[in-house]
Amino acid sequence: MLGNLKPQAPDKILALMGEFKADPRQGKIDLGVGVYKDATGHTPIMRAVLEAEKRMLATETTKTYAGLSGEPDFQKAMGEMILADGYKPETTAALATVGGTGAIRQALELARMANPDLRVFVSDPTWPNHISIMNFMGLPVVTYRYFDNDTRAVNFEAMVEDISTAKKGDVVLLHGCCHNPTGANLNIEQWAEVASILEKTGATPLIDLAYQGFGDGLEEDAAGTRLIASRIPEVLIAASCSKNFGIYRERTGCLLALCTDKATKDLAQGAMAFLNRQTYSFPPFHGAKIVATVLNDADLRADWMAELEEVRGGMLRLRTTLANELRDLSGSDRFGFIAEHRGMFSRLGASPEQVALMKQEFGIYMVGDSRLNIAGLNDETVPILARAIIEAGV
Numbered sequence: 001m002l003g004n005l006k007p008q009a010p011d012k013i014l015a016l017m018g019e020f021k022a023d024p025r026q027g028k029i030d031l032g033v034g035v036y037k038d039a040t041g042h043t044p045i046m047r048a049v050l051e052a053e054k055r056m057l058a059t060e061t062t063k064t065y066a067g068l069s070g071e072p073d074f075q076k077a078m079g080e081m082i083l084a085d086g087y088k089p090e091t092t093a094a095l096a097t098v099g100g101t102g103a104i105r106q107a108l109e110l111a112r113m114a115n116p117d118l119r120v121f122v123s124d125p126t127w128p129n130h131i132s133i134m135n136f137m138g139l140p141v142v143t144y145r146y147f148d149n150d151t152r153a154v155n156f157e158a159m160v161e162d163i164s165t166a167k168k169g170d171v172v173l174l175h176g177c178c179h180n181p182t183g184a185n186l187n188i189e190q191w192a193e194v195a196s197i198l199e200k201t202g203a204t205p206l207i208d209l210a211y212q213g214f215g216d217g218l219e220e221d222a223a224g225t226r227l228i229a230s231r232i233p234e235v236l237i238a239a240s241c242s243k244n245f246g247i248y249r250e251r252t253g254c255l256l257a258l259c260t261d262k263a264t265k266d267l268a269q270g271a272m273a274f275l276n277r278q279t280y281s282f283p284p285f286h287g288a289k290i291v292a293t294v295l296n297d298a299d300l301r302a303d304w305m306a307e308l309e310e311v312r313g314g315m316l317r318l319r320t321t322l323a324n325e326l327r328d329l330s331g332s333d334r335f336g337f338i339a340e341h342r343g344m345f346s347r348l349g350a351s352p353e354q355v356a357l358m359k360q361e362f363g364i365y366m367v368g369d370s371r372l373n374i375a376g377l378n379d380e381t382v383p384i385l386a387r388a389i390i391e392a393g394v
């Protein structure tokens, strides 16, 4: 039977991770997978996370099953972190999931249970695994124009035109902040316009919030999501704790379903718990407990926020340094967008051949669409990358 299986195309981002590992060159530079790294190339455990784990080890007395939808302290902490005063637990269904990807998958499953004929609108480009999951589920995907390859900014006019064709019962997937893979984001006026289109069309937004705290700040990065939540009756939010808590391998995420009334919330909560049960039964506990411990303790929370700001500030500084270096080398401002983009990623706008050349000649690994992970750089490698970009003719 298993011999009937068809070979699967490898995930491009994960394949690149393997290729980088296998490269014997000393000076190789990994700008591939979206994982934060410090200046030494290490992905540290955040201070508050370590302290929370110590406390958990000292106080936990059992490993028996916990909540099927996750623990209430985690759900509440996430709801408040994402929505602040806009979090209304009485009308919000919440689900702990296996990472942010698990939240995306359960959100799509939930939407399909509610409307078997739904279409999903996704930005062009988007995180490749979004499309892959939708294709695997057999969901019709409609792309909306998003990124202007010339300016490397959002082509908002085109986005507006395309998402205006969505209908009630469709889902429009939006990146809450730090757009992956481009780094180009909506400003708050544009979020307001997107809200008006969603009001008009009746389509349901699904907001992928995987990088809260990595762009303009913890509160600022949730501003678009909060605006949508304040205006649109039903909103799905898939949040990841992988990046902002640095707990990638703990697989910690959360799905929020904002409803108009308590009866609908109860329906959604029941369906979401059912989805967890059918997929993997109970969600992982450890990472969610770390997050709840950090967010619910004033000192740990303050320390976590301070460290998150250090991480964010470091990435912003690298962006400016790289943009300046490229301005000096190219004698033009055409790479200024790198300093304007936010989050871990920027799409450089290099051709696949140029990306391949940078890998071969300089040992610089970025995703084939020329997405680079800013956090993979440090002060020594910024000039090397800048020179490679110019020599590759980008």
Ligand code: LMR
Pocket: 013, 032, 033, 034, 035, 127, 129, 180
């Ligand atoms: C990325 O886009 O690199 C990250 O979200 C990691 C992943 O799972 O692809």
